[in-house]
Amino acid sequence: MQQLKDLPSWTALLRHRRALQDVSLRELFERDPGRFERFSANGPGCLLDFSKNRITHETLDLLLALAAERGLESRREALFTGEIVNASEGRPALHTALRGPASPPLRVAGEDVAATVHATVERMAALADAVRAGERTGATGKPVRDVINIGIGGSDLGPRLALEALAPLADGPRVHFVANVDGVELERALAGCDPETTLVLVVSKSFGTSETMRNAAQAMDWLRRGVASAEAVAQQVIPITANLERVRALGLDPELALPMWDWVGGRYSLWSAVGLSVMLGVGAERFRSLLDGAHAMDRHFREAPLARNLPVILGLLSVWNATACGLRSQAVVPYSERLARLPGHLQQLLMESNGKSVTVTGEAVTAETVPVIWGQTGTPSQHAFFQALHQGTDTVPVDFIGVAAPVAGECGDAEALTANLLAQSQALMRGRSADEIRAELTAAGAADDESLDAAVAARVCPGNRPSNTLLLQDLAPERLGALIALYEHRAFVEGTLWGINSFDQWGVELGKQLAEGLLPAVRGEAEPPANADASTRGLVAAYRRWRE
Numbered sequence: 001m002q003q004l005k006d007l008p009s010w011t012a013l014l015r016h017r018r019a020l021q022d023v024s025l026r027e028l029f030e031r032d033p034g035r036f037e038r039f040s041a042n043g044p045g046c047l048l049d050f051s052k053n054r055i056t057h058e059t060l061d062l063l064l065a066l067a068a069e070r071g072l073e074s075r076r077e078a079l080f081t082g083e084i085v086n087a088s089e090g091r092p093a094l095h096t097a098l099r100g101p102a103s104p105p106l107r108v109a110g111e112d113v114a115a116t117v118h119a120t121v122e123r124m125a126a127l128a129d130a131v132r133a134g135e136r137t138g139a140t141g142k143p144v145r146d147v148i149n150i151g152i153g154g155s156d157l158g159p160r161l162a163l164e165a166l167a168p169l170a171d172g173p174r175v176h177f178v179a180n181v182d183g184v185e186l187e188r189a190l191a192g193c194d195p196e197t198t199l200v201l202v203v204s205k206s207f208g209t210s211e212t213m214r215n216a217a218q219a220m221d222w223l224r225r226g227v228a229s230a231e232a233v234a235q236q237v238i239p240i241t242a243n244l245e246r247v248r249a250l251g252l253d254p255e256l257a258l259p260m261w262d263w264v265g266g267r268y269s270l271w272s273a274v275g276l277s278v279m280l281g282v283g284a285e286r287f288r289s290l291l292d293g294a295h296a297m298d299r300h301f302r303e304a305p306l307a308r309n310l311p312v313i314l315g316l317l318s319v320w321n322a323t324a325c326g327l328r329s330q331a332v333v334p335y336s337e338r339l340a341r342l343p344g345h346l347q348q349l350l351m352e353s354n355g356k357s358v359t360v361t362g363e364a365v366t367a368e369t370v371p372v373i374w375g376q377t378g379t380p381s382q383h384a385f386f387q388a389l390h391q392g393t394d395t396v397p398v399d400f401i402g403v404a405a406p407v408a409g410e411c412g413d414a415e416a417l418t419a420n421l422l423a424q425s426q427a428l429m430r431g432r433s434a435d436e437i438r439a440e441l442t443a444a445g446a447a448d449d450e451s452l453d454a455a456v457a458a459r460v461c462p463g464n465r466p467s468n469t470l471l472l473q474d475l476a477p478e479r480l481g482a483l484i485a486l487y488e489h490r491a492f493v494e495g496t497l498w499g500i501n502s503f504d505q506w507g508v509e510l511g512k513q514l515a516e517g518l519l520p521a522v523r524g525e526a527e528p529p530a531n532a533d534a535s536t537r538g539l540v541a542a543y544r545r546w547r548e
């Protein structure tokens, strides 16, 4: 695989970056009154303003040339049509099929994936409807009041985000999420639940993830104590997995299991049976709307011209900022408490997908790949880390996410929220110069002496700091689906440009293996493994001393 940095358009892009280096964003806005129209685009139910990036039309042309050199359009087709885009695991990545139409058929290795997907949604809906109507009860005949979703990573983050975002629409059983193995979330969930009226979803593609299996075992013990028989427990546990053998081994009923497939990665799996908790919480119809929204974004990604294509633009700008301009961290700041889980979901989506250092053909990648993704909701983050964004020594591009219509039934001041969002992106772009501050301070009566210089210097905001603003029409399920799918495709665009495989995650395996190897020593049942280093041995010993 040819390296990104060896492509002719990369050289041209770097030359252009040098030429642009001394032009500020403020100047770019002053020069071009049509900058917003030029650098904004509409997607399904949303508007992306990317005018506050340090780009000109030439930057965009060069980035598009790079995308063409990388064969982005044919790779995109390969993604949608089920070709093997996950080379290291020899699989397609067909999350788009999870929200696509039932026809025409989509054949992959002889199977009509579209039909399989739709049959599964029907099964999920039948179960969710019956639970919500009180017809599918617990083993002792009582209606289900609580659902506990046990899963981690992609088996947790997407559904958790979706249910928090759609909480005002939740009219089904209460849903609790348990991911961490420290017991806090599980205890919290169990404390409010009655074993006779609780359905446990064990969500794990592999059905082997240690955190999930440990939490599942504890939840099953709790059920057993409450409903007496193993058969009764099995009735109240729904496995969602691609590994039925392990379901059987755990004494659970494979007939109740809902499928996952090896052609869907965990972080792309919200749209599958992994989303059952969402469906139970808000109902099948709204879950289908979530799928429809994601499908609308899929169509936009597949059909819109690249220069007006939101995932393409976001992906290209990310490569521009992170690789061409060396800005190695990006913040995501949703201006909605309902989207508080979005930064966490995007961390997994973008960093697990593109945190890679080799190309798809195994050479060390010479381009810097995914930057650190982090964030928190506005306005609280304005009173936490924004100081560093405005005046710190590092430039951090920000994705601001705003919602035009607040979710029905919410109180709060939507306009104040939006004014803050707009103010922050404006402040990052414009900054405040020494001259402006000096004029303000002297107008307010400050003496023009040495102390004024220090007062001015402390107040200067350099500006010229890039951001995107994504404005959603509202937070209806369709919009949420489109938002999440937008970032999924951004990950794909970035990965394609960097020349890496966005669909494997071998890096997380090492830690998992080491943890299992260390567990007997940490429990005090064995010596640390022979290959454990001095630091690890010392820490195990210290830990054991405090545990005794």
Ligand SMILES: O=P(O)(O)OC[C@H]1O[C@](O)(CO)[C@@H](O)[C@@H]1O
Pocket (backbone or CB within 6 Å): 152, 153, 154, 155, 203, 204, 205, 206, 207, 208, 209, 212, 265, 266, 267, 352, 505, 508
């Ligand atoms: O669904 P599983 O198999 O329990 O995996 C959970 C998570 O673990 C990972 O494999 C690694 O963190 C993720 O990709 C996945 O979402």
